[in-house]
Amino acid sequence: MKKCMLGISLLLAGISCTIAQGVEFNGYMRNSVYAYSAPEEIGSDKTELHTRLYQTLSANVIFNQLGGWQLHLAGRALTDLADSELDNVKRFRAYRLSVSKKNLFNMIDLEIGRQFLHPGVTLGSLDGLNLNIKPLKWFEWQVYGGVETHLLRAAKVYAVDEAAVFGTQLKFKRMFKSNISLVYLQKNAQSETQWQLAGINFSNYSIKHLLVLTQAHYDLVNSRLHRLYLSARYQFSPKLLINAYVKQQYPQIYNTSYFQIFEVDRYLLSGFNVVYQLTDQYAITGMMQGVQLKEGYGNRFIAMLSDRHGSFGLVYETGDLGDQMGALFNYRYRIMRELTLNLSIDYTRYRFEKRYDYENQLANAVGLSYRFLKHWNIQLEYQWLQNADFKSDQRVLNHISFVW
Numbered sequence: 001m002k003k004c005m006l007g008i009s010l011l012l013a014g015i016s017c018t019i020a021q022g023v024e025f026n027g028y029m030r031n032s033v034y035a036y037s038a039p040e041e042i043g044s045d046k047t048e049l050h051t052r053l054y055q056t057l058s059a060n061v062i063f064n065q066l067g068g069w070q071l072h073l074a075g076r077a078l079t080d081l082a083d084s085e086l087d088n089v090k091r092f093r094a095y096r097l098s099v100s101k102k103n104l105f106n107m108i109d110l111e112i113g114r115q116f117l118h119p120g121v122t123l124g125s126l127d128g129l130n131l132n133i134k135p136l137k138w139f140e141w142q143v144y145g146g147v148e149t150h151l152l153r154a155a156k157v158y159a160v161d162e163a164a165v166f167g168t169q170l171k172f173k174r175m176f177k178s179n180i181s182l183v184y185l186q187k188n189a190q191s192e193t194q195w196q197l198a199g200i201n202f203s204n205y206s207i208k209h210l211l212v213l214t215q216a217h218y219d220l221v222n223s224r225l226h227r228l229y230l231s232a233r234y235q236f237s238p239k240l241l242i243n244a245y246v247k248q249q250y251p252q253i254y255n256t257s258y259f260q261i262f263e264v265d266r267y268l269l270s271g272f273n274v275v276y277q278l279t280d281q282y283a284i285t286g287m288m289q290g291v292q293l294k295e296g297y298g299n300r301f302i303a304m305l306s307d308r309h310g311s312f313g314l315v316y317e318t319g320d321l322g323d324q325m326g327a328l329f330n331y332r333y334r335i336m337r338e339l340t341l342n343l344s345i346d347y348t349r350y351r352f353e354k355r356y357d358y359e360n361q362l363a364n365a366v367g368l369s370y371r372f373l374k375h376w377n378i379q380l381e382y383q384w385l386q387n388a389d390f391k392s393d394q395r396v397l398n399h400i401s402f403v404w
Helices: 002-021
Strands: 023-039 047-063 069-080 092-104 108-117 124-136 139-148 164-172 178-189 192-204 210-219 224-237 240-249 267-277 283-293 296-307 310-319 324-334 339-350 359-372 376-386 393-403
Antiparallel strands (some): 023 047, 069 092, 092 108, 178 192, 240 267, 339 359, 359 376
């Protein structure tokens, strides 16, 4: 850990020395303390106090004298004071480490290294190359390839035969008041094809105040429609917004996932939302959602009142999947210019797969956020949970951040 922090300090010192030489540098460093009690063994009544220390770094460096090339860093180091035997996979996380350049040759955006990526279909993170070629204002071609990032974002890279990924996306923009994308993604695992998805993403805004979205993806491996999503959002007036949607999809599950032991079936989800601005300060939101699974059909109804400080909502679920009522409350209030109070309450009823009696659960959190000096911020949050298995689960979370 000391070597890791020394390396980070030297890196920051080196970058700081070059700021005067045409380099822009922004990001943040954060030190976090997370304290909680956990059972010493599964099923044991004896608990052990864990105090975890997290050091997080996120930085972007722009080299103006090198034509605007950028370096991106994002990582985290962990120390558990109750567990001195953490291996490096759990101790270090590398979320991003890449080099990028925008508008290369006036038509190419590229990024090389570990990066976040959502190329019109689900992927998440890639260790490799992502190219966006823009020869025309209305046309863009994305090509990417490499290996999928380690599942736990460990500082290691999969071999090509373990998790190879490649794909492409053709984007047609602002054509007849529509945006169209043709997408393809292939993911291999242990040299076998796990995902092979091809489809179309479509949005249209021909009618004033109306936005229509469509996604249709086909699974070539299993010869079935993998995902179909339709939505329409209409702004009736500055105060009234309505959105309706329907989605049918098979869950995307990794070949190493625990959920591979289950027989995965598709689900059908539909619903609509209504948002009405009561006054300049208050808005009310109503949502109705229905889900169809192999096990049955369920409905969810949500009513929420919100303002610029937070919201209060009631949740009612009914149908074959259960019958329960819940309440949500989230509030953020600025006590002083630099001091902010946060409070959240979540009351729900739940049922385990093998337990048929409903149980009450209450989860709460209260926190303070204080900004001092120009670049420093400190946050402190106290969390507690009560349910049938945890009569009193209490946790403390603290962040100290330096933002530049």
